Each structure stands twice: as C-alpha cells, then as structure tokens.
Amino acid sequence: MTGSGQTGLKAKHQRLVLVVIALVAIIGAGLLAAYALRNEVNYFYLPNQMAANPPEVGQAVRLGGMVQEGSLETLQDGITVAFVVTDQENAVVNVRYSGILPDLFVEGSGVVADGRLGADGVFVADELLAKHDENYVPRELQELEQHKAAETLAATESY
Amino acid sequence: MAAELGLAALWLAAALSVLQLIGGALAQRDTNSDLAKLVRPAAVMQGLLAGFAFLVLLYLFAVTDLSVKLVAANSHSDKPMIFKLAGAWGNHEGSMLLWITVMALAGGLIGFVERRLPEQTMQATLAAQAFVGLGFYAFLLLSSNPFERLPEPAMEGMGLNPLLQDIGLAFHPPTLYFGYVGLSVAFSFAVGALLTRQVNPDFARAMRPWVLGAWIFLTLGITAGSYWAYYELGWGGWWFWDPVENASLMPWLAATALLHSVSVLAARDALRTWTIMLGVVAFSMSMLGTFLVRSGILTSVHAFAADPERGTFILGLLILYIGGALLLFGLRASSISEGDRFSVTSREGALVFNNVMLSAILGIVLLGTLYPLLTEAFDVRVSVGPPYFNPVGAVFTIPMLMVMAVGPLLRWRQDSFTRVKWPIIISAVVMVAVLALVVILGSYSILADLGLAVAVALGIGSFMPLRGRNLLRVPIATWGMVVAHFGIAVALFGMASESAFSEEKLAAISVGESTQVGPWQVTLDAVEPVAGPNWTAIQANLGASYDGGTSIELTPQSRNFWAPPQETTESVLATRWNGQLYAVVGNEAGDGRWQLRLWWKPFVTLIWYGGILVALGGLLALIGRVKTDLKRRYVVKRAGDRRAEAAS
Structure with missing residues (x-):
C-alpha cells in the first residue's frame, strides 16, 4: 500500500472516530435528559388531587387553585403569610409562604404555588405565581377560572 | 388614512414576494430571463414597503390614533412617548409586523449588496426568503391585521401592560427579533445552496456576516431580556428556564454552533452538509420559539397574548417550512460532495466538539421545554425547571468550555496536543487550584464550584491565542474571538458567583429600624405615597450603607397603574464594582x-457585562470579516481590470 493510501485510511478512521464521538454525545444527552425528566420534574396538583393522593413529604411539586376568600392572614413574624387554596371540588390545602406576595395575588383569584408538602400537611411554598396581568391566567388555572365564571353567572342569574 | 396606507403597503409587499418567489424559481431554468432579473429589485422594494408599513404603525402609536383597534387596545394618551412607540411592538400584531419587516429588510439588503455568489444561487436564496416571508404575510394579513379599524373610535386607549412600560423592554423585543429573523437569511442561504448544490467556502463567506449579525442581536436581546426579568419581576433571579426564555436560547445555541461551523467551511471547506443543516435548524428554532410564545401552548410567566387559533396558523407554517427544508435536505444532502478531511486533534476537531456539545445542549433544552406538552397528552401536568436544566446542561457545558479554553490554540487540519502542552497544563492547573480554593473556602453547590473554576481557567485561556504575537498585527476577527470567549468566562463567573455567594434577607421592620444583609446595613427611613404620570405608588425610603460606609438612599416602590389597573413591584438596585444590593x-x-426582601449578590453584574462582551466580540469579528472581504473583492476587481487593460 502506498503512503498516500495509508493516510487516506487514517483520515477515514479519524472521521469515524468523530462520528462515533458525536453519536455517543448525542445519545448520551438523550438518555441523560430522559432520566432527569423522569426524576426532576415538578408534578402539578389540584387541591382535590393533593388530598386524595398526596405527594411524598418534601418532594418539589406545584399546587394550583383558588385562594379562598377571607383565608389570607399574615403571621406573627410579619413575613410569613398563610392562606387556603381550594378548587371546584371544595377540597382545601393550607399553604404557608414566606416572602412578598406577587402583584396580582388576590383572594378569590387563581394561584400556582411551587413548593413542597410538609409533614404537618401544610404546603410550604417557595414561590407563588399569580395571574400575570388581566389577559394572562396560568394555563393550569384556565379551567378553574372558566368554571368559576360559569358558577358566578349561575349565581347571578338565579337572582 | 394612514392606517389604510400601511395596509396597502403590506399587501403590495406580499404581492412582490409572490413575484420574487416565481422569478427566483424560474431563474433555476434560466438565470437571465426577464422575470429572474426582477428578483433582486422585487426583494429591495418589498423591504422598503414593509419598512414603510412599520413606520406607519409607529406613527399611529405616536399620535395615539384611537380609531385603530391595535392602538386602542394597547396604548393610552397619557403614556410617555417612548412607551407609546414601544407599544407598537409590545403586542401580538405589532410584533408580527416587526418580524415581517425585519425579514423583508434583510431580504432587501441581501438583494442589494450580496454579489459574491453565483447569480443562480442568489436567486434561489431570495426565492426561499420570499417563500418564508409569504407565509408570515398571510399570517399577518389574514389573522393578525395590525391596521384594523374600530367601527367607532375609542374614547381612550386600554393602555400597555405596566410590566412592559420599561425602557429595557422598549428595546428588548426589536433586538431579539433582529436576531430571530436575521437567522432567516441563513435559512434561505442554506435552501438556496441546497437547490443549486453550491456549498463551498464562497458560500460560507457570504453567509457568515449574516449569521454573525443575527447572533450579535440575539446575544444582546437575551442579555437585555435576562436583566429585564431580573429587575422588573422583582424575584431576584436572572434566568428562570421559562419557555419564553428557552425560546430565545435555542436559536442562540444553534446560531452559535452555525457560527463556528461556517468558519470551518470558510477556512477549510469541511463540514459542508453539517453547516447547511445548522442553517436550517437555527431559523427553525426561531420559528418554534415564536410558535411557543405566540400560541400560549406552554405555561410561561410571560406568555402574553395567548391565542390558540394563531398558534395553529404558526404551527402550520412551522411544519411547512421546517418539514420542507428538511425534506430538501434529505433529498439533496447526499449529492453534496464530502468536504476536506481533517484530524481529530486539529482546530476543526475542536470546533466539531463545540458543535456536538452545543447540539446536545440544544437537544436538552428542547426536550425540557416540550416535555410538559408531551405529558399533557397523557393528562399529567408537570413543569420542568432548574433541577433538570442546570445539572443536565452542565454535563455538556463544562466539557465544552474546557475545550474552548484550548481549541483556538490548535492549528487547522492536523496538530498534536504536545505542541500546546503548556497552555493546557496552565489552564488545568489554574482550574484545579481555583476549585480547591472554593471547596476549602466554603461548600457551595458542585455546579457553582465548577463554574467558578472553569470561568477563571477559561478567562486566562481565552487570551492565550494572543501570546507571542504582535498585538497590533493580530487580525480584528481574532480579537473578536478572544473578546467573545473572554465574555463567556466573565458571564460564567457572574452566574457561578451569584449562585454561590448570594445572601438573602426577608424582614418585616418598622420605620426607623434596620436590618442586615451580607455587608449591607439597610434602614427603613420612611414609607410615603408618591405619584407618577400614569401611576401612584407606596414608596419605601431606605438608607443602605456598605460595610459601615456612607448611607445611600434607595426607593423601592409598589406601584398602582390605572390604565390598565395593575399593581407592579419596582425593585431597586445599588450597584458596586463587586456586586449588587437588590431591594423590594x-x-x-x-x-x-x-x-x-433584600439580596446581596456578589459579582452578579458580570453576567450581563459578559453578555455585552460576547456581543462586542461578535461585532469585532463582523468588522474584521467584512474588512477582509472588501479587500479581497478589491484585489479581485483590480486583477480583473488589469487583465482587461492588458487584453485591450
């Protein structure tokens, strides 16, 4: 075999190495992503789902529902608030949150809380997402809002 | 009257893009037919008309013409002028008009200036640009007409979402759109090259400035968007892995990969099909991002103007263009001959590694962003956040950054690691030393520790390509690379530092009391009501002193806007060279x-300074490339003139 033939073979070999590295990296990325997605996602719970089938204590999850009218109170330390989240099935979850309430956080309106269920059954929120503006409702809450609107309509019509 | 002029200009522009498409398609048979000769002028005229339509929209917002539906829905006569203008693109219809305007202007510009490539390739490219543009014209004119009139003029406008009434946000969407849509040029070039099978270094050199330009705008847009989210949302974070943020990150990752592979193609005539593929993928990511943002299909903290019907339209366009381009790619890729070969240990090898890693990261972000959609099909609702993106992304980002520290030192085609032994050893030693130092100093998260170590090593490594060279003779483009790579190191240092050293304090205090966060002593001096042009607010007057120094006044507010009625939190920042105090x-x-709520965030500002450095590096590279290119063209022209002279 001539010298140039050998380098040709070598070049082909090296190209193969590159392709193999690329494939390994991309398959690795896919597997890693799939594994992480199974373990590192936050599941979304409505209050009735949380009551029926509570997540493990300490596991990061999302809770979404309506803030019950009249349930919001500020605790003694001045920075922690407690409120009750409810849904159309009238299941309730007690929530505690230390921090500044988001701008559009109002009683009777929707909220999504990122956090974990405590051993005492109180949901400790790390972050609250309220309606972002007039036009935007967290997607998880759209059905709830529609349901509530229908309920309000029914209530007013009966007068 | 003005609104009708704008609408007429848009229809005309759309008609011209039909002409451009047909002309470009016929040009594939005969480059010199009359219709083919019309392709370039049609592209230029289309750009001018779309630009005119956008100016009309700006005018309507400037004078607050309340007979126009879009103005009435998004503006208010009380608003400061800058936000009246920003209102033009702070909504669905206006931003889609901006999209099509940028696209038409980019097409017009290539039609006007780009003369390097064979005329047939250019006509195919412009036809592709027109084909993509046509879908968006249809979308705009049929389902999102920005110039629609109201039956009766409104008495007063509804106002702009107060969160959007911010100087940073006024310039964030246009910047991002220049980036997003600028990538359409790379897409059209790729399709044009596939149609005419002309993939070579000339093609890469023609495409490169466009990719660079779009990438600079994307970098700036993402940097500005991150800073906006940081101070406007009042949550103290600078990146939330929100779908909308990911939508801007994905095209950036693809464009970064493209930028590097196009350099390989330009310098060494290798990675031909791969570069074409990236050109298609980059703009596909832009369109996917637009679809995700516009359809409201994903829960996002800033998914405004969600509308499923429009989402369906964009989804249709998405399938048509991405599917079409990939089909063309599948049909033609095998007929593009293999480029030059190279060894694994070479500049090309390092760049291929960079491309593979960037593609892997892109895949990870894409999967994480779409995963909630997938599970929703099975009626399981999930959200994917930092616990997924941070570690999984880091697995690929950290090796990529390590190779980035030494890759630019390697020679093209074939090199050996022994030649660059010392720079590798120095970088590795620095990295291990910093890692040991931070681990001893305190136990922060593994990612923060690694981030700090890699940032310092990369910061030093990024200047190594300059060693032993006359700095005045280093090409501008090389300076660009050095600055951009250093910018990545700076930004990474800021991110890792923010994650490792931030301190947070949540307190409830009375007027006159104070609290401590990190080295800052913060006193609540007073709480008072204040009023602005379209809002009233409760304002806290804080006295903040760093390490016992003189007190500076900070005034965070809780604002109430009345048009539309909405409350917003106005955080304040006290910036020092070594970090920021953040108060809400x-x-x-x-x-x-x-x-x-107070945060002390050491070196957090480096995140955005780093982003600006990266964009600056891109700008230097762009200037360098264009300069070399003009010189090359001049030399070629002179040689041609001389030949002509000699012949006569």
Missing part, C-alpha cells in the same frame, strides 16, 4: 411593620 418592598404586615 412588600405589603404592610398589619402592625406598622413593612415587608422588605
């Missing part, structure tokens, strides 16, 4: 105490 005021606790 909350509600009254009920007993005269006020809630304060």
Whole structure:
C-alpha cells in the first residue's frame, strides 16, 4: 500500500472516530435528559388531587387553585403569610409562604404555588405565581377560572 | 388614512414576494430571463414597503390614533412617548409586523449588496426568503391585521401592560427579533445552496456576516431580556428556564454552533452538509420559539397574548417550512460532495466538539421545554425547571468550555496536543487550584464550584491565542474571538458567583429600624405615597450603607397603574464594582411593620457585562470579516481590470 493510501485510511478512521464521538454525545444527552425528566420534574396538583393522593413529604411539586376568600392572614413574624387554596371540588390545602406576595395575588383569584408538602400537611411554598396581568391566567388555572365564571353567572342569574 | 396606507403597503409587499418567489424559481431554468432579473429589485422594494408599513404603525402609536383597534387596545394618551412607540411592538400584531419587516429588510439588503455568489444561487436564496416571508404575510394579513379599524373610535386607549412600560423592554423585543429573523437569511442561504448544490467556502463567506449579525442581536436581546426579568419581576433571579426564555436560547445555541461551523467551511471547506443543516435548524428554532410564545401552548410567566387559533396558523407554517427544508435536505444532502478531511486533534476537531456539545445542549433544552406538552397528552401536568436544566446542561457545558479554553490554540487540519502542552497544563492547573480554593473556602453547590473554576481557567485561556504575537498585527476577527470567549468566562463567573455567594434577607421592620444583609446595613427611613404620570405608588425610603460606609438612599416602590389597573413591584438596585444590593418592598404586615426582601449578590453584574462582551466580540469579528472581504473583492476587481487593460 502506498503512503498516500495509508493516510487516506487514517483520515477515514479519524472521521469515524468523530462520528462515533458525536453519536455517543448525542445519545448520551438523550438518555441523560430522559432520566432527569423522569426524576426532576415538578408534578402539578389540584387541591382535590393533593388530598386524595398526596405527594411524598418534601418532594418539589406545584399546587394550583383558588385562594379562598377571607383565608389570607399574615403571621406573627410579619413575613410569613398563610392562606387556603381550594378548587371546584371544595377540597382545601393550607399553604404557608414566606416572602412578598406577587402583584396580582388576590383572594378569590387563581394561584400556582411551587413548593413542597410538609409533614404537618401544610404546603410550604417557595414561590407563588399569580395571574400575570388581566389577559394572562396560568394555563393550569384556565379551567378553574372558566368554571368559576360559569358558577358566578349561575349565581347571578338565579337572582 | 394612514392606517389604510400601511395596509396597502403590506399587501403590495406580499404581492412582490409572490413575484420574487416565481422569478427566483424560474431563474433555476434560466438565470437571465426577464422575470429572474426582477428578483433582486422585487426583494429591495418589498423591504422598503414593509419598512414603510412599520413606520406607519409607529406613527399611529405616536399620535395615539384611537380609531385603530391595535392602538386602542394597547396604548393610552397619557403614556410617555417612548412607551407609546414601544407599544407598537409590545403586542401580538405589532410584533408580527416587526418580524415581517425585519425579514423583508434583510431580504432587501441581501438583494442589494450580496454579489459574491453565483447569480443562480442568489436567486434561489431570495426565492426561499420570499417563500418564508409569504407565509408570515398571510399570517399577518389574514389573522393578525395590525391596521384594523374600530367601527367607532375609542374614547381612550386600554393602555400597555405596566410590566412592559420599561425602557429595557422598549428595546428588548426589536433586538431579539433582529436576531430571530436575521437567522432567516441563513435559512434561505442554506435552501438556496441546497437547490443549486453550491456549498463551498464562497458560500460560507457570504453567509457568515449574516449569521454573525443575527447572533450579535440575539446575544444582546437575551442579555437585555435576562436583566429585564431580573429587575422588573422583582424575584431576584436572572434566568428562570421559562419557555419564553428557552425560546430565545435555542436559536442562540444553534446560531452559535452555525457560527463556528461556517468558519470551518470558510477556512477549510469541511463540514459542508453539517453547516447547511445548522442553517436550517437555527431559523427553525426561531420559528418554534415564536410558535411557543405566540400560541400560549406552554405555561410561561410571560406568555402574553395567548391565542390558540394563531398558534395553529404558526404551527402550520412551522411544519411547512421546517418539514420542507428538511425534506430538501434529505433529498439533496447526499449529492453534496464530502468536504476536506481533517484530524481529530486539529482546530476543526475542536470546533466539531463545540458543535456536538452545543447540539446536545440544544437537544436538552428542547426536550425540557416540550416535555410538559408531551405529558399533557397523557393528562399529567408537570413543569420542568432548574433541577433538570442546570445539572443536565452542565454535563455538556463544562466539557465544552474546557475545550474552548484550548481549541483556538490548535492549528487547522492536523496538530498534536504536545505542541500546546503548556497552555493546557496552565489552564488545568489554574482550574484545579481555583476549585480547591472554593471547596476549602466554603461548600457551595458542585455546579457553582465548577463554574467558578472553569470561568477563571477559561478567562486566562481565552487570551492565550494572543501570546507571542504582535498585538497590533493580530487580525480584528481574532480579537473578536478572544473578546467573545473572554465574555463567556466573565458571564460564567457572574452566574457561578451569584449562585454561590448570594445572601438573602426577608424582614418585616418598622420605620426607623434596620436590618442586615451580607455587608449591607439597610434602614427603613420612611414609607410615603408618591405619584407618577400614569401611576401612584407606596414608596419605601431606605438608607443602605456598605460595610459601615456612607448611607445611600434607595426607593423601592409598589406601584398602582390605572390604565390598565395593575399593581407592579419596582425593585431597586445599588450597584458596586463587586456586586449588587437588590431591594423590594412588600405589603404592610398589619402592625406598622413593612415587608422588605433584600439580596446581596456578589459579582452578579458580570453576567450581563459578559453578555455585552460576547456581543462586542461578535461585532469585532463582523468588522474584521467584512474588512477582509472588501479587500479581497478589491484585489479581485483590480486583477480583473488589469487583465482587461492588458487584453485591450
């Protein structure tokens, strides 16, 4: 075999190495992503789902529902608030949150809380997402809002 | 009258793009036919008309013409002028008009200036640009007409979402759109090259400035968007892995990969099909991002103007263009001959590694962003956040950054690691030393520790390509690379530092009391009501002193806008060279105490300074490339002139 033939073979070999590295990296990325997605996602719970089938204590999850009218109170330390989240099935979850309430956080309106269920059954929120503006409702809450609107309509019509 | 002029200009522009498409398609048979000769002028005219339509929209917002539906829905006569203008693109219709305008202007510009490539390739490219543009014209004119009139003029406008009434946000969407849509040029070039099978270094050199330009705008847009989210949302974070943020990150990752592979193609005539593929993928990511943002299909903290019907339209366009381009790619890729070969240990090898890693990261972000959609099909609702993106992304980002520290030192085609032994050893030693130092100093998260170590090593490594060279003779483009790579190191240092050293304090204090966060002593001096042009607010007057130094005044507010009625939190920042104090005021606790949330974030500003450096590096590279290119063209022209002279 001539010298140039050998380098040709070598070049082909090296190209193969590159392709193999690329494939390994991309398959690795896919597997890693799939594994992480199974373990590192936050599941979304409505209050009735949380009551029926509570997540493990300490596991990061999302809770979404309506803030019950009249349930919001500020605790003694001045920075922690407690409120009750409810849904159309009238299941309730007690929530505690230390921090500044988001701008559009109002009683009777929707909220999504990122956090974990405590051993005492109180949901400790790390972050609250309220309606972002007039036009935007967290997607998880759209059905709830529609349901509530229908309920309000029914209530007013009966007068 | 003005609105009708704008609408007419848009229809004309759309008609011209049909002409451009047909002309470009016929040009594939005969480059010199009359219709083919019309392709370039049609592209230029289309750009001018779309630009005119956008100016008309700006005018309508400037004079607050309330007979126009879009103005009435998004503006208010009380608004400051800058936000009246920003209102033009702070909504669905206006931003889609901006999209099509940028696209038409980019097409017009290539039609006007780009003369390097064979005319047939250019006509195919412009036809592709027109084909993509046509879909968006249809979308705009049929389902999102920005110039629609109201039957009766409104008495007063509804106002702009107060969160959007911010100087940073006024310039964030246009910047991002220049980036997003600028990538359409790379897409059209790729399709044009596939149609005419002309993939070579000339093609890469023609495409490169466009990719660079779009990438600079994307970098700036993402940097600005991150800073906006940081201070406007009042959550103290600078990146949330929100779908909308990911939508801007994905095209950036693809464009970064493209930028590097196009350099390989330009310099060494290798990675031909791969570069074409990236050109298609980059703009596909832009369109996917637009679809995700516009359809409201994903829960996002800033998914405004969600509309499923429009989402379906964009989804249709998405399938048509991405599917079409990939089909063309599948049909033609095998007929593009293999480029030059190279060894694994070479500049090309390092760049291929960079491309593979960037593609892997892109895949990870894409999967994480779409995963909630996938599970929703099975009626399981999930959200994917930092616990997924940070570690999984880091597995690929960290090796990529390590190779980035030494890759630019390697020679093209074939090199050996022994030649660059010392720079590798120095970088590795620096990295291990910093890692040991931070691990001893305190136990922060593994990612923060690694981030700090890699940032310092990369910071030093990024200047190594300059060693032993006359700095005045280093090409501008090389300076660009050095600055951009250093910018990545700076930004990474900021991110890792923010994650490792931030301190947070949540307190409820009465007027006159103070609290401590990191080295800062913060006193609540007073709480008072204040008023602005279209809002009133509760304002906390804080005195903040760093390490016992003189006190500076900070005034975080809780604002109430009245058009539309909405409350917003106005955080304040005290910036020092070594970090930022971040303060937010909350509600009254009920007993005269006020809630304060304070953060001390050491070196957090480096995140955005790093982003600006990266963009600056891109700009230097662009200037360098264009300069070399003009010189090359001049030399070629002179040689041609001389030949002509000699012949006569």
